[in-house]
Amino acid sequence: MNKALLLVVVLATMVITAACANEGGSAEGSEGKNDEAVKLGFQVYGLRGEYATNLTNAMEAKAEELGVELVVMDGNYDVSTAISQLTNLETQQVDAIIVNPIDEEALNNTVNQIVENGTPVLGVNAFLTAEKLTTFVGSPDVIAGEEETKQMVEALNGKGNVVMLEGPIGQTGQVGRRKGIDNILAENPDIKLLAEQTANWSRAEALSTMENWIQTYGDDIDGVIAQNDEMAIGAINALNAQGMNDIPVVGVDGVKDALQAVKEGTMIATVFQNAQEQGETVIELAIKAAKGEEIDQKYEIPFELVTKENVDEYLE
Missing domain, CATH: 3.40.50.2300 (Response regulator)
Known part of the structure; x- marks a missing residue:
């Protein structure tokens, strides 16, 4: 094959390859990475x-x-x-x-x-x-705090003493849900907040905190507002250990144990987060x-x- 013919073949191959690439598109697509x-x-x-x-x-x-x-x-x-x-x-x-x-x-x-x-x-x-x-x-945490607190107000007929378990201070779940809780409590002045403390979303920390509150406040506790379900379940475990099974408890997230607790009546409500x-x-x-x-x-x-x-x- 002479040099002129070889050049024609090479050029033709390059044209065909380019055409195929344009027709099929880049492996990574028009935006770059696939x-x-x-x-x-x-x-x-x-x-x-x-x-x-x-x-x-x-x-x-x-x-x-x-x-x-x-x-x-x-x-x-x-x-x-x-x-x-x-x-x-x-x-x-x-x-x-x-x-x-x-x-x-x-x-x-x-x-x-x-x-x-x-x-x-x-x-x-x-x-x-x-x-x-x-x-x-x-999801809008303020609304979650409002919804769970409305359920507590209804359970207590607008009057009673509650304790509140909070998430890690400064995290948006804690900040937003606390704001929602405060919004509803402000509308219901006969619901009194006895105590509040972070349990860092933890079931174990909530159980320990609730045990301390039971020792301090005893029968003065009428309800528990937990900013998530893990803490709500911890509180329920502490209450059950003392035979305080009739205390209403609310939480947020809709985790499996909380859903089962709502079904069984040991928790009055949760707010499902998808x-x-x-x-x-x-x-x-x-x-x-x-x-x-x-x-x-x-x-x-x-x-x-x-x-x-x-x-x-x-x-x-």
């Missing part, structure tokens, strides 16, 4: 509670379904650990980071810097006030953010009140 190439990071404040575990499981299942890699880091309820893990995920060059923060402000500088460096950061379940946060997926929908939604949005697609700044998933009348729907 789903299989996306690597996501998830920094969760702690995995001792059922709700955080349910949320993480939903995220992992969705990531597997969509064929993306998800690196999960458990912050063990410690701010400094969370900051270190966020920095670690950035160093791993993940394409987007999802954070479930222990505090609404403590991670702001770290998150803002990561976003400035080019990695999108999405909040899930617990809000973060970082101004550069890419988006947030969660971990599966939050988890699936934030994974889908993280993939879009990683690929440079535009997303909204907030995605809100409603809470749902669960009482004995409708609890079977949630136990199915």
